[in-house]
Amino acid sequence: MPRSTMQVPQDKDDLVCQPWYHGQLSRQEAEALLLQDGDFLVRASESRGGRPVISCRWLGKTLHFEVFQVTLRPRPGRPQALFQLEDERFASMPALVHSYMTRRRPLSQATGAVASKPVRRQRPLTRSFSEDVLTDSPADTRPLRPRKWSSSQPADLDHSGRGEDGTRAGAPPTFGSALHRTGSEPTLPKALPHLGTMTDSLRASDGQLHAKAPSKPHRIPPTYCELLPRVPSAQRATPRPSCPEPEVWGWDAEEEEDEDRHRCFVRPQTEVSFCSPVHPSCLLGPQNRPLDPTVLHTLRSLFVAHHPGSTALHLLLVDCQAIGLLGVTKSQQSAMGVASGLELLTLPHGHQLRLEVLERIETLALAGALAVLGCSGPLEERTSALKGLVELALALRPGATGDLLGLAGVMGALLMPQVSRLESTWRHLRRNHTEAALVFEQELKPLMRALDESTGPCNPGEVALPHVAPAVRLLEGEETSGPLDESCDRLLRTLLGARQVARDAPLFRRAAAQRLQGFKPNPELREALTTSFLRRLLWGSKGAQAPRDDRLQKFHRILGILSQQLEPRG
The missing domain is CATH 1.10.840.10 (Ras guanine-nucleotide exchange factors catalytic domain)
Incomplete structure (x- = not known):
């Protein structure tokens, strides 16, 4: 199979110009093309509604990594979508592949698979998803067929840019998302098992590609596997309940800041608690x-x-x-x-x-x-x-x-x-x-x-969540120790610091959301x-x-x- 060192094309954002992009290709066809460790290609998955998948040969097995795609609100000078595997986001699929290949970064930390040798396509390309999403090039914004919402979008999102829960299309991906892969092994169970002994097998999952943060995780048949390694744990006489799906968190920092600027004071009604709701524990029994x-x-x-x-x-x-x-x-x-x-x-x-x-x-x-x-x-x-x-x-x-x-x-x-x-x-x-x-x-x-x-x-840029313990203790009536003059100075510093923290709350929220982005x-x-x-x-x-x-x-x-x-x- 001919292979060559990666060469960035003249139009680096045009997916169809990339020699490693094979268009519509089944998993079996991809596995037949990948012969040596490090071989990889990008294809449009038939079983996943045409979504982008990186297929890579590693340690004698063919792994398939679905790429997360986040559609952004239209804005001048900003890409139409972002692409992501585990942590870093990219403005185009070619940029993502180029970064992982040239820097020899693992496609996932769990597998350590490195895509280093692109497999060139040997047949005319058949496009399967619209280049107005997969690329950021103006030349690719014309669809090849009448525009419609395909199965690559969450089924419950309407065409107006909002979901049923009112979230906007440009919202960052949810923290509950996970990286998915499939291999040649049979489909694994859908339930998330508890931590077991270290093996090469990986947990099953059924996550799907979200264009925006939905109100609840969408459930689809478990074809792709979540890359969460198992670690040693104690043997149990009785199985523990599986962990409940974590809450979905997504923030649009710019939108929240706009709301803060236009928010009027509302008289408080009652005290609010942010204690997490009680769910069946996956680590502790009922008693x-x-x-x-x-x-x-x-x-x-x-x-x-x-x-x-x-x-x-x-x-x-x-x-x-x-x-x-x-x-x-x-x-x-x-x-x-x-x-x-x-x-x-x-x-x-x-x-x-x-x-x-x-x-x-x-x-x-x-x-x-x-x-x-x-x-x-x-x-x-x-x-x-x-x-x-x-x-x-x-x-x-x-x-x-x-x-x-x-x-x-x-x-x-x-x-x-x-x-x-x-x-x-x-x-x-x-x-x-x-x-x-x-x-x-x-x-x-x-x-x-x-x-x-x-x-x-x-400082909000250096700190995501400030140290509020001194102000909290002071406001709850705890005495300040030390000489009187030092105690007064500390009291004033604490009160002024608490005032500044409250004033900078939107900045801390933005800093925290940026650190947790894609986590x-x-x-x-x-x-x-x-x-x-x-x-x-x-x-x-x-x-x-x-x-x-x-x-x-x-x-x-x-x-x-x-x-x-x-x-x-x-």
Whole structure:
């Protein structure tokens, strides 16, 4: 089969000029053309209504990757659609293929498949989808047949540019989306299985290509497979329920800013809570005891399977929903009289939200401390958990993910007395993971001190979710420690900072939406980071209903006992 090094054509956005584009081609025909690892081609899938698919040979198997396509609202100087596999978006299919091939980037992290050798077409091209969508070239805007809405568009979207739920056509893709592939293996079950042993097989999914964010995920026959690798977990006597479909979140930042500018004050009606609704848990049963060993083992495997950057994005998504920065409904905005929870935190009727924020930070800190103190094995195991928390804090800091609410929870775990007293563990960290220990002492601790004193960074471009704990504690009546003059200065800085945060809420919302753009969360990890899950994990389904102060006092005693058992004093 003739092959050649990729050459960018003169009209780089014209798909039909690309030698690796084969037009309408079945999966079987594509597999017959791909002979060696790295061989690839782009085709219009017959079984997927003509949608663009990258077929690639890798490790002796032919994999098929469906390309996500997001149609944008018409605007001068902007492409008509964006194309995406896992993370980065491109203005055209040729640009996407050229980037992945020349930079030898894996088409998916789960498979590691690299498309490096294009297979040229040997027959006249048969077009199957309109070039006004697949390319951004003016010459291709004339359709080859009468314009109609094909099966490549979601079935429940009308032709006016809005769906049944009123979302606009240019909305970013939903976070619930996932990358799809198919192989030669039989169709896998439609249900999402729980984390199992590491194998080469991949989970089944039935996602489809969305042009805009629908109100609910669309269900179609499970032909393409979701690239979510399985990781080791504990064996279970009874199967756990599958995770519910995550809520669909999509934002048009420009449109929301326009609405903010024209919004009039509405008298608040009641306090608003952003606690996630109770769904059947895919990790916990209907009734659970506190600190279930099987669940703890599963969580440890789950966090090990995700690098700190991925965990930080999961935490940012959950934190933004818990504080009411993203995903706020019109009814919630009308009820609280403002557009986001960052503004509600500063108002008298934001009392309930302030309590939820404080409990979230405290619960995250307790769970992080448990990750270290619950390691009853070798010293290296405990040190690795400590190092993992430091790496997660680095991924959450300003300039990275910028989730300062999550950073406060993680640093709360690292600075907790029951953890900081573990002299042997910290000594082992400094000796075997010197870089992590130095970063914690020289960067993270001073940063957290500055944030608590309201002198740390809080620019919306650098930060996606600001550090609101000082203002929340102050507004809930907690006293400011220190000399009187310093306390007054800190009080004024905190109040001025809270005012600025409320004023910059639209900018923080935009920054958070940009960081989460195209992000596809793992449902189990996402649930494991919610406040309601952590509360049930730490105190059990019955103990989670107890008063907050009683729960916190009891668990701190438990952590103190665990700390003494790990390193008895003197």
